[in-house]
Amino acid sequence: MGFWLELIASGLITGGIYALVAIGLNLQYGLMRIMNISHGEFLMLGAYLTWLAHTFAGVNPLAFLPVVALALFGAGLLVYRLCFRRIARTSPAVELIEARSLLVGFGLMYLVQNAAYLVWGADLRGYSFLAEPVEIMGARFTGNRLAAFGFAVAASLFLIAVLRWTLVGKAVRAMMQSPAGAQLVGIDTAVLHPVVFGAGLALAGVAGGLLSMVYEITPAMGEPYTVTALIVITLGGLGSAAGCLAGGLLLGVVEALGMHFTSPSLKMLLSYAVFIAVLLARPKGLFAR
């Protein structure tokens, strides 16, 4: 029994990490159709900032996360102002916003990644934090993975609640359904857009900070995370906070069970097969509206 608990829990925790990586991108793409392909690069920045603070100033990485969030939120406002505002204003159709933001995302990816190479070099970096195992009902987990999982769940629940029950959430959802319509009913997209974009980057940064406790970091680490994020948010249904969490958890559990029952070599095959099967059955993801 303990074995099964551990297996499922381990899958859920990895799944929580997948969801964590995706939350920020889901916000940006789901709400504004900004396909920010440089998402993983900002995650990488968050990871480096946390690593720097911990390694050179001895700051507790968890305590530093709000700083990371703030820094990336600021960066998000700046990036939005410099790049995406113009795109949102000059693109006549939502498909064009999507296409152009994809290209700008590529540009940002090159730019940010290379800047990181110049500043920090290509070397693997990392540190140990909360790496001690914690025993829960006979199963053992490291604290840093639990922290990442906890944040993913908390952030998802928070977003679900905000979107569902608050006035801001209603505005954001209105914006999601029809940007022009939102403007008609008096929602100020000039404020909401940059804030949502900044929040997306802040979430990416916090995810990076949390992951830097678990995995090693390099300037090239971003791209696989962007891919994971894209898979998770399409699996869950673009823009759905609940779908994002469910999609990540589903993948994590499928992988854990797959690894146990078949071979870990089949893990990638399995998760892609599940992803594709879900999309074929539900073309708009698990939590399609």
Add this chain to the structure above:
Amino acid sequence: MRLATALAACAIAGLVLAPAPWLVSDFALSLTLSCLMYVGLAVSWAMFSGATNYLSLATAAFFGIGAYVTAWGHGTLPYAVAVPLGGLAAALFAAAIGAAVLHLRGAYFAVITFGLGELVRHAITYGEKTWARTVGRVISDPPATETVYLVVLALALAAVATAAAVRASRFGLALAGVGSDEERARTLGVNTRLVKTGGFALAAFFAGALGAAVAVRWTYIEPASVFNPFIGFQTVLIAMVGGAHTLAGPIASAVVFSVLTELLRLQFPYAYLIVLGALLILLVLYLPGGLASLLERWKWRQRHA
């Protein structure tokens, strides 16, 4: 008329470029080959995705499938057979998955095509490891650079000629109808499913054949390098920067992008990607119609001068 012009341009380009291996330096030849590879990839991508607005991220998968056909056929199949066979294998794969996924739209289609590519890559890795006890294949006596160059040149020109012919045809009209309003096209008698699958497979043929043709240069064909998602991303990037709904845009963009990246790389060996990224952003912000819109603007000025 426009088709005839395009075909004539292809023929002239062929005559000009074919003797390159005996005239230019090894490096210039290598760079030209890179340009041609991306011309072929971007033009064939735009032929389907530009016309229909179905943003496919399966290029890397097609490329890798083609490459694996040469890898498996190495030693038994002549290069000249392996290349079209690689294209055919990719086209068959595209037709099979196209029938299943071409009802998905937008980002869902993009991500699922990417996922299918990864699925194939992992399936090949697993199959090779399990049954052939290997990961990757060695091409022990690759064809000469001249041969590879000429084959890639032929494929790139064939892609351009095919794209021009498609644009001038009923098939091209149907693809454009799908891109503009798929349901409307259906109510006007277009079998959109067939048209989409056909277009997807045709585009895949060129990506597959190019994979089969180029990957022999790398001596060692392994899933991680031939299914490199960046090949697909770069193709999309080039085609969209050029203007995916045009024919000339992706061609110009492939040449500009390849040469520019290379010059920057050689000139600024540490910071070239920063420059490239910044240029790309500026281009999208201030030339949203892509390189093709420059051409259109120029034509417009000519007419109204």
Add this chain to the structure above:
Amino acid sequence: MPEPVLSARAVTVRFGGLVACDGVDLDVRAGELVGLIGPNGAGKTTFFHALSGVLAPDAGRLIVGGADLTGRPAHVFARHGVARTFQTPRVFRDMTALENVRFGMEFAGRSRVHAHDAFDDPQAILGFLGLGEAAAVPAGALTPARQRLLEIGMALAARPRVLLLDEVAAGLTHAELEASAALIRRVRDELGVAVVWIEHAVRVLMDQVERVAVLHQGRKIADGDPRAVARDPAVVEAYLGEEIEPQRLAA
């Protein structure tokens, strides 16, 4: 009586729990001009979607020119001679007006026995619609009213046996409306194409058609001579509370 060119038998379409069309029958014969009316949400457009193959009905049969096309995709309907327009005009915005018309001719118009072959040339269709000078204009740049006309042209280029028109009058001035109505009569009279016409402006429609069918809450509640239908108590009941008063309906 000639065979119907289009025949709907007990067509039912459901969206989840909602029954948008509930066992609707309709026969349309060659050269007929049939109006289809009903209050908002009556299921008119859904019924058109079923008639043109855009939506597969959950139950019932659809027979076009004697062939059972139930469950077939829209392009098969188009090739058997069902052409339609949409409530909000759907033209290929980046193509020119001429290309839009050519599109209809190249596909549905080519692959079946022609019901009418009055037009071999897209330019002639544009001329017929009064859009001759707009041939080279991108369709997206036309006014909505002209886009509606262009849509009819696209449908005519498909050489249909039956033309399904979904609200041609919306947003038109009175004069434009009269012109459109006249055009629709010409399509029927000169080309011999059967027309089924949905219109919210019920009065205009009633003046033009010889027969009208009424949908209400997904069911057909009346079908016949416009004056008789207007006096039908069930129809009057259905329209109560709508913006059109029963007296004016009968006028």
Add this chain to the structure above:
Amino acid sequence: MSIARFGGILSAVALAAACLPAAAQEAPVRIGYAIARTGPWAAGAQLTQEPNYIMWADQVNAAGGLNVKGRKRKVELVGFDDRSEAETVVRTYEKLMGSDKVDLILPPWGTGANFAVMPLIQKYGYPMIAPTATGRRLLGMKNPYFFAILQQPDRMMEALAEFLKARRVETAAVIHVDELFGLEQYTGLEAAFKEKGIRIIEKKTYPLGVKDLKPVLNDIKAKNPDAFIALSYPPDTFLVTAQAREIAFNPKAFYAAVGTAFPIYRDKLGPAVEGVMGLGTLNPKSSPAAKAYFDAHVAKHNKEPDRWASAHAWAALQVLEQAVAKVGLDRKALRDAIATGEFDTVIGKVRFKDGENVTTPGVVSQWQGREFEVVWPPDKATAPALFPKPAWR
């Protein structure tokens, strides 16, 4: 830090330029290479390989230049980023050898990239001594210009089997990455274990990019093998160590492959690495020459080299330097000199047979304190082995 590296290049170039008037009659020896500065290969390439190139060029120039058959000539490095792409590797070497006609080339990083330049070095006739290329398949191409200086997988795995046999290990569980590297290591391990009578009671494989191996480790833990061997790449090496500790899976011998020899492995995992064995070849205690090399590297780049292939990259440059001193820059003669000579390097005497370094034995290393001690073979050992492995800390 890359600023330092960048400065290194600048100073190499500047030095070469400064010497121009003095040695106007003698142009510098141009040495070309492509290596990953960006992309997934960069972390390895910038740890193990390029820093050595830069440091070597600096040292050679500081000493007055490269001895070319008795005449000193300055060295100029012509290095480009290969973007971690095979096609860019090929294109860059075609430029260097075919168009620029540099005097010598240095290898790119990694087995895949080395494969890609194989036909080119043969076509243009440039000898290449590769520190980061492993695999029988490379050597199987029988390219006369290719020399592999790193111990090949079978040799390393034989050493591991001997070590475990000497400690009476009877059972082992193995996982390996689905890559040529993992497969070749495993083939070597399987043969060596069979010969030594060590049973492999569980074998699992996993793909690149895995983020969680706990379910596998749990399954293996339940089988209780004497030894656990992960033929892994850096991200999974870190992962498997952290997760074995997480579930308290503590076999008598715990071995992981690529990455254990990286200083960051010790720095990230801290005391947890105590007793972990891995793919390492030498450390500063191995010899005074090794100590001098490690010290010079830290002084130059402000970071330690790894304890697996870095020294081999340095040794490859030493081989090249000694061969050039003997026969000059005639590349055919240079090739023959490398193929037939014996060279004194930081990793000891090096001699090639059919392109393979046949003098350097297989080695097993183990983290003890802050050092990756060599624990096998006994004549190379820098410390006695900790066996069984102490409990995770």
